[in-house]
Amino acid sequence: MTTGVEGSTRWPAITKDVAAFPVQPNLLDYGAARRDFSWDQARQELAGLPGGRGLNIAYEAVDRHVAEGHGGKEALRFVKADGGTRSLSYVDLAGQTSRFAAVLKNLGVGRGERVFSLLGRSPELYVAVLGTFRNGSVFCPLFSAFGPEPVRQRLHLGAGRVLVTTKALYRKKVAPVRDSLPELRYVLLVDAGGNPEPGTLDLAELLAQAPQQGHAPPGHDIADTQPEDMALLHFTSGTTGAPKGAIHVHDAVAAHYATGRFALDLHPDDVYWCTADPGWVTGTSYGIIAPLVHGVTAIVDEEELDADRWYRILAQQHVTVWYTAPTALRMLMKAGAERAAGHDLSALRFIASVGEPLNPEAVVWGQDVLGLPVHDNWWQTETGGIMIANYPAMDIRPGSMGRPLPGIEAALVARDADGKPVVKDGQAVLVTEPDAMGELALRPGWPSMFRGYLNEEERYRRCFAGGWYLTGDLAKRDGDGYFWFVGRGDDVIKSSGHLIGPFEVESCLMEHPAVAEAGVIGVPDPVAGEVVKAFVELKPGHQPTEDLQLEIIGFARKRLGAAVAPRLLDFTSTLPKTRSGKILRRLLKSRELGLPEGDTSTLESPAGPAVALQDRP
Amino acid sequence: MNDQDARQAVGAAIGKVAPDVEPEDLEGGARLRQDLELDSLDFLRLVQVIAETTGVDIPEADYPAVATVDGLVTYVAGHG
Numbered sequence: 078m079t080t081g082v083e084g085s086t087r088w089p090a091i092t093k094d095v096a097a098f099p100v101q102p103n104l105l106d107y108g109a110a111r112r113d114f115s116w117d118q119a120r121q122e123l124a125g126l127p128g129g130r131g132l133n134i135a136y137e138a139v140d141r142h143v144a145e146g147h148g149g150k151e152a153l154r155f156v157k158a159d160g161g162t163r164s165l166s167y168v169d170l171a172g173q174t175s176r177f178a179a180v181l182k183n184l185g186v187g188r189g190e191r192v193f194s195l196l197g198r199s200p201e202l203y204v205a206v207l208g209t210f211r212n213g214s215v216f217c218p219l220f221s222a223f224g225p226e227p228v229r230q231r232l233h234l235g236a237g238r239v240l241v242t243t244k245a246l247y248r249k250k251v252a253p254v255r256d257s258l259p260e261l262r263y264v265l266l267v268d269a270g271g272n273p274e275p276g277t278l279d280l281a282e283l284l285a286q287a288p289q290q291g292h293a294p295p296g297h298d299i300a301d302t303q304p305e306d307m308a309l310l311h312f313t314s315g316t317t318g319a320p321k322g323a324i325h326v327h328d329a330v331a332a333h334y335a336t337g338r339f340a341l342d343l344h345p346d347d348v349y350w351c352t353a354d355p356g357w358v359t360g361t362s363y364g365i366i367a368p369l370v371h372g373v374t375a376i377v378d379e380e381e382l383d384a385d386r387w388y389r390i391l392a393q394q395h396v397t398v399w400y401t402a403p404t405a406l407r408m409l410m411k412a413g414a415e416r417a418a419g420h421d422l423s424a425l426r427f428i429a430s431v432g433e434p435l436n437p438e439a440v441v442w443g444q445d446v447l448g449l450p451v452h453d454n455w456w457q458t459e460t461g462g463i464m465i466a467n468y469p470a471m472d473i474r475p476g477s478m479g480r481p482l483p484g485i486e487a488a489l490v491a492r493d494a495d496g497k498p499v500v501k502d503g504q505a506v507l508v509t510e511p512d513a514m515g516e517l518a519l520r521p522g523w524p525s526m527f528r529g530y531l532n533e534e535e536r537y538r539r540c541f542a543g544g545w546y547l548t549g550d551l552a553k554r555d556g557d558g559y560f561w562f563v564g565r566g567d568d569v570i571k572s573s574g575h576l577i578g579p580f581e582v583e584s585c586l587m588e589h590p591a592v593a594e595a596g597v598i599g600v601p602d603p604v605a606g607e608v609v610k611a612f613v614e615l616k617p618g619h620q621p622t623e624d625l626q627l628e629i630i631g632f633a634r635k636r637l638g639a640a641v642a643p644r645l646l647d648f649t650s651t652l653p654k655t656r657s658g659k660i661l662r663r664l665l666k667s668r669e670l671g672l673p674e675g676d677t678s679t680l681e682s683p684a685g686p687a688v689a690l691q692d693r694p
Numbered sequence: 695m696n697d698q699d700a701r702q703a704v705g706a707a708i709g710k711v712a713p714d715v716e717p718e719d720l721e722g723g724a725r726l727r728q729d730l731e732l733d734s735l736d737f738l739r740l741v742q743v744i745a746e747t748t749g750v751d752i753p754e755a756d757y758p759a760v761a762t763v764d765g766l767v768t769y770v771a772g773h774g
Contacts, residue, residue, distance in 0.1 A: 639712070
């Protein structure tokens with residue numbers, strides 16, 4: 078895969094002068110931190126529910142700070158479209174999330190039942206997440222740019238009982254499929270304005286009727302969830318089949334806290350900005366939970382990426398720690414270094430990035446333009462939190478994802494010719510020599526590890542082999558223990574940091590009346606890492622015209638949304654297939670990129686594709 | 695370029711980048727990101743298509759001025 082960054086010698090290491098840092102990093106000595114760390118000890122940093130009733134993320138993130146006398150501190154600061162801000166303090170959050178939990182309770186929504194959101198980054202979203210935890214229910218965020226089909230599929234698979242959304246999103250993406258979602262009992266509109274759509278409820282009205290918390294001690298009304306109770310459901314895509322709902326439990330908060338401390342270097346006085354949308358796991362784990370558990374002030378931009386706006390936010394809000402993504406950084410690079418000029422970024426002291434491998438140019442660009450190098454880190458939906466990272470006090474090797482967090486054991490598992498992990502006598506065979514490739518694997522047992530895929534035990538089991546969790550990413554490790562991403566070990570596409578399952582896209586394309594068959598791959602893109610490209614075989618009687626090309630892309634965008642639908646589409650007369658009829662996406666990709674095709678002995682139709690139209694007219 | 699040509703060019707460019715957008719949704723006040731749901735990659739491509747078809751380059755500094763259909767039409771008409 079081309080987004081992979083190889084060659085550890087081309088870019089000089091970026092060294093650090095820790096003594097000159099304005100704030101002493103939490104992790105000073107990597108070796109010592111790893112040696113002295115244990116998850117049991119990390120759990121001791123949490124408060125736990127008062128009276129030893131259990132563990133609930135909402136208490137750790139909100140009420141704990143109120144109980145400790147910091148209720149007046151600014152928890153969330155929302156930057157509105159016009160650049161103005163509105164804030165919620167920790168005590169505000171306690172009150173509002175308590176009322177939201179009361180609304181759920183009044184509706185009869187119980188422990189373990191799923192509450193979904195389809196919302197922009199508004200205060201209502203943050204209140205809904207934490208209010209759901211308070212009620213002991215399970216939160217599942219959806220990305221508001223999803224089309225109706227991904228929304229329907231996830232609500233269905235997750236057996237969503239409640240959906241919190243806006244009038245416009247409901248009309249556009251949920252109303253048309255509502256009939257097929259019998260489990261979805263309540264749709265709560267945040268902007269009903271006293272006039273909810275048929276089949277929905279006015280959230281503001283329900284909140285107004287809910288009881289106030291009054292003078293009761295903080296957290297008294299929080300459900301007494303236990304560490305292994307389900308808290309979050311995050312959907313992610315695989316190579317085949319429907320999206321999988323990764324289950325996370327309240328115990329995960331121990332990892333959110335510890336990783337926020339080491340990999341994001343959060344200190345109590347920080348103003349922290351995570352640019353990820355809570356529709357994806359980063360925006361929940363590190364856009365909501367980690368900063369609030371650390372009691373910092375978190376910035377939320379209600380708008381989309383815009384270079385000038387982002388520099389203004391960094392400067393005007395005095396952001397100290399910034400967690401963003403390669404696609405965003407590359408867009409800022411594209412906009413030009415001069416845009417950063419004139420903005421006072423002196424408050425900024427640490428920048429991290431996640432979503433896909435960060436190219437060395439972006440790491441160094443950070444140092445040149447923002448005055449700080451960008452620290453890449455690695456994790457995925459299933460891991461729930463950062464697993465491998467570059468730390469403030471550790472030298473950066475540009476292009477490397479860094480070294481495993483304290484408490485995390487990472488290794489490379491050998492793969493056989495079919496890409497299967499090599500297991501001998503029940504133990505995975507590990508690749509131990511420097512700079513050799515294997516599948517990145519983690520030793521199970523950290524608190525934010527997923528506890529299952531909802532209703533899919535078999536798929537969960539297949540993620541483990543010989544005592545390791547297999548991540549699906551191929552990587553190398555250099556002689557000093559730095560990990561380097563090489564590529565995905567499967568056909569999953571990574572675009573703008575989001576995983577896209579090719580099967581999901583192919584299934585949608587095949588619903589178009591002109592499409593006989595479709596194969597979908599990721600192709601390199603300078604900004605997004607990869608973008609989705611479809612190869613389509615037409616049914617007899619349909620001509621490969623530009624109009625049809627646009628029609629099919631439009632068809633897919635309507636159903637899947639812009640984030641998931643193909644951006645490029647070629648017609649072909651011969652999709653490469655195995656004799657059993659399975660589309661060989663890897664071969665499609667080799668051909669597209671002009672790479673060697675490898676072993677084609679199992680191929681059914683080895684002729685190359687007849688491309689009738691340019692993908693970018 | 696007159697307003698009508700600019701509107702046609704903008705409509706065609708949006709149709710190319712986001713063929714899911716229905717012609718009736720192309721109201722003047724429609725915001726490209728929020729109402730027409732173009733994401734940031736779509737937007738970059740739209741800027742590219744506009745440059746190819748009309749010769750009008752939109753520098754990043756002017757992006758706020760082209761956030762709506764009308765804004766984009768006025769910009770293309772004024773610079774083309």
